[in-house]
Amino acid sequence: MKRTAQWAGTATDLLNEIAVSTVTAPSLSHHLRDHKNTLESRNIAVTFCRKHAGSRTITLAHISPPRATYREPSAPVAQAAAYNKVNG
Numbered sequence: 001m002k003r004t005a006q007w008a009g010t011a012t013d014l015l016n017e018i019a020v021s022t023v024t025a026p027s028l029s030h031h032l033r034d035h036k037n038t039l040e041s042r043n044i045a046v047t048f049c050r051k052h053a054g055s056r057t058i059t060l061a062h063i064s065p066p067r068a069t070y071r072e073p074s075a076p077v078a079q080a081a082a083y084n085k086v087n088g
Contacts, residue, residue: 006061014058032058 009017011025011032023031029048032039036046040063047059 006059008057008059010056011058014060029056029058 007014007017011029015021015023015025015028020028032046033048039046039060043063043065045059045061045063047061049057049059051057
């Protein structure tokens with residue numbers, strides 16, 4: 001599979017893309033659903049969409065990990081830090 005930020009297609013398309021012949025399209029789709037949380041923990045979003053005509057599309061997308069944000073320490077923590085700094 002090419003390294004892109006997103007891929008979309010059917011389970012059959014994905015099987016052809018990754019050149020796997022030992023798994024069926026329904027079992028691949030089931031496996032992706034079962035491991036959706038694991039994939040998301042590795043920054044891969046999985047979405048499933050069923051079109052009105054009956055086709056089912058899977059979208060795999062790279063998601064950026066959440067950035068750490070700096071928060072001001074609460075008053076008691078700041079006071080303790082100041083106390084420790086003065087009183088060593």
